[in-house]
Amino acid sequence: MSLLDSLQMKWERVDPRLRNTIEALGKKIPLNRMIRKVPFLEKKIEDEIGKILKHIHFSAPYLDGVRKFRELPRSGLAPETILPILESISEHETKKWQDGFVSGAVYHGDADHIQFLNKVYSLFSQTNPLHSDLWPSLNKFEAEIVAMTADLLGASHTGDDICGCVTSGGSESILLAMKTYRDWAKETKGISQPELVLPVTAHAAFEKACQYFKIKKISVPIDQNGMISVADVEKAITTNTIALVASAPNFPHGIVDPVADLARLAQENQVGLHVDACLGAFILPFVKDAAGLPPFDFSLTGVTSMSADTHKFGYASKGSSVILYRSPILRRFQYFVCTDWPGGLYTSPTFAGSRSGAVVAQCWAAMVNAGWEGYERAAKEIYATTQRLREEIERIPHLHIIGNPLFIIALKSDTLNIFSILGHMAEKGWSLNGLHRPNAMHLCVTRRHTQEGVADRFVEDLRQSVQMVEREPGKKPGLAPIYGLASSLPARGLVGELLRRYLDRLYQV
Numbered sequence: 001m002s003l004l005d006s007l008q009m010k011w012e013r014v015d016p017r018l019r020n021t022i023e024a025l026g027k028k029i030p031l032n033r034m035i036r037k038v039p040f041l042e043k044k045i046e047d048e049i050g051k052i053l054k055h056i057h058f059s060a061p062y063l064d065g066v067r068k069f070r071e072l073p074r075s076g077l078a079p080e081t082i083l084p085i086l087e088s089i090s091e092h093e094t095k096k097w098q099d100g101f102v103s104g105a106v107y108h109g110d111a112d113h114i115q116f117l118n119k120v121y122s123l124f125s126q127t128n129p130l131h132s133d134l135w136p137s138l139n140k141f142e143a144e145i146v147a148m149t150a151d152l153l154g155a156s157h158t159g160d161d162i163c164g165c166v167t168s169g170g171s172e173s174i175l176l177a178m179k180t181y182r183d184w185a186k187e188t189k190g191i192s193q194p195e196l197v198l199p200v201t202a203h204a205a206f207e208k209a210c211q212y213f214k215i216k217k218i219s220v221p222i223d224q225n226g227m228i229s230v231a232d233v234e235k236a237i238t239t240n241t242i243a244l245v246a247s248a249p250n251f252p253h254g255i256v257d258p259v260a261d262l263a264r265l266a267q268e269n270q271v272g273l274h275v276d277a278c279l280g281a282f283i284l285p286f287v288k289d290a291a292g293l294p295p296f297d298f299s300l301t302g303v304t305s306m307s308a309d310t311h312k313f314g315y316a317s318k319g320s321s322v323i324l325y326r327s328p329i330l331r332r333f334q335y336f337v338c339t340d341w342p343g344g345l346y347t348s349p350t351f352a353g354s355r356s357g358a359v360v361a362q363c364w365a366a367m368v369n370a371g372w373e374g375y376e377r378a379a380k381e382i383y384a385t386t387q388r389l390r391e392e393i394e395r396i397p398h399l400h401i402i403g404n405p406l407f408i409i410a411l412k413s414d415t416l417n418i419f420s421i422l423g424h425m426a427e428k429g430w431s432l433n434g435l436h437r438p439n440a441m442h443l444c445v446t447r448r449h450t451q452e453g454v455a456d457r458f459v460e461d462l463r464q465s466v467q468m469v470e471r472e473p474g475k476k477p478g479l480a481p482i483y484g485l486a487s488s489l490p491a492r493g494l495v496g497e498l499l500r501r502y503l504d505r506l507y508q509v
């Protein structure tokens with residue numbers, strides 16, 4: 001048994017009350033740094049991290065089989081040489097997601113759709129929205145992407161001038177919104193120690209924003225069913241609060257937070273409310289009636305900003321999202337302007353300077369191509385597949401579905417190690433997401449899973465995986481030990497170190 005495994009087992013045996021105390025302490029004391037001061041343990045940990053990384057580290061065969069470039073080739077390679085290499089790599093990487101073995105990741109993926117987007121990309125591959133004098137079409141596309149997204153998210157139900165920007169993805173949309181609230185709160189309320197109140201289930205991009213922009217994160221816990229208590233949010237609001245956060249739905253469990261209650265709180269306290277609809281923007285408007293979902297968008301006056309990812313269920317290729325604000329006044333806090341630079345007067349609406357106009361064009365094309373009916377059809381199919389999966393999964397013993405899934409099915413187990421089940425699913429070819437706090441795993445249902453036979457295969461593989469863990473509970477396949485570790489706080493610092501090393505490895509040639 002490895003050191004990390006035995007650490008984990010010992011941790012699981014500690015009395016829960018003591019564990020809570022240690023967890024509380026662990027938040028104050030960087031335990032991993034203390035352990036690292038002991039040379040023997042330091043060496044052991046290095047060995048363990050090395051072993052785990054080797055285990056995680058890529059099984060893709062082309063890593064060994066394809067020529068590596070540590071320096072530029074002296075003479076450039078001809079397209080006839082490069083293209084076959086790329087074609088073989090792409091072919092190798094495509095099948096798994098195409099066949100629906102992957103949670104989220106590729107949200108559309110039909111061959112004719114990809115071909116269409118690629119054609120649009122090629123028409124605009126040399127363009128850059130920074131130069132609106134050269135390519136005014138890109139401003140038209142961006143303005144229309146924002147307008148269409150705003151319309152989908154309740155703009156027509158309010159007299160306010162809902163506005164926004166096109167960004168590079170959900171994280172950028174969220175980071176921009178948080179920077180905006182920080183600067184807005186500083187200028188309009190004089191807040192210099194900004195605080196953000198958010199459910200623990202809000203996307204990690206909010207934590208990233210807090211780290212980058214020096215905002216204090218106040219997390220609100222969830223109950224057994226993945227719900228936050230509005231009273232907890234209310235208690236967490238102080239005179240330093242700049243904004244509240246709600247997800248529609250959140251990434252881990254696919255649950256929509258009580259947006260209407262939070263909107264009321266935000267209005268009463270005159271703070272912002274950001275609704276993260278990165279995942280839900282192009283699904284919820286079409287299934288809200290069938291799912292009995294209460295309002296979650298700009299139709300609620302307290303909602304002051306929303307993020308909506310066109311590169312997820314908007315079916316654009318990767319690299320676009322929309323950040324929306326209730327008013328242009330708020331949006332202005334997002335903009336960057338520089339008037340004293342020798343390079344001239346400079347301004348950019350988002351973090352990037354130069355950007356790809358091709359990404360913008362294909363996003364616009366994906367939206368007008370899908371249209372209201374296209375999005376509605378896809379959303380309804382995804383929702384129906386999810387409900388079918390849910391019914392089947394509810395018949396599998398040991399598994400428990402968190403909340404009422406709309407298109408994300410999060411599973412936990414009180415009796416079996418869910419990460420071992422996840423490990424067996426991985427061995428059967430599935431690429432699902434491991435979650436912790438509570439330990440769980442999820443499948444984000446996309447159009448890939450609405451294909452004939454995919455849902456049945458998922459249920460059958462899941463049933464078999466549960467049986468395998470039932471028979472051999474001690475076996476921990478795949479990444480099960482690592483997920484297990486991350487769920488115990490004393491080791492989380494070590495897992496953090498592991499993740500940094502993992503990123504280092506990604507840059508090894």
Ligand SMILES: Cc1ncc(COP(=O)(O)O)c(C=O)c1O
Pocket residue numbers: 169170171172174203205247249250251276277278279309321
């Ligand atoms: C709810 C939610 N918000 C934000 C994000 C971040 O989006 P991105 O990965 O495009 O930065 C995600 C990504 O999965 C998400 O699910």
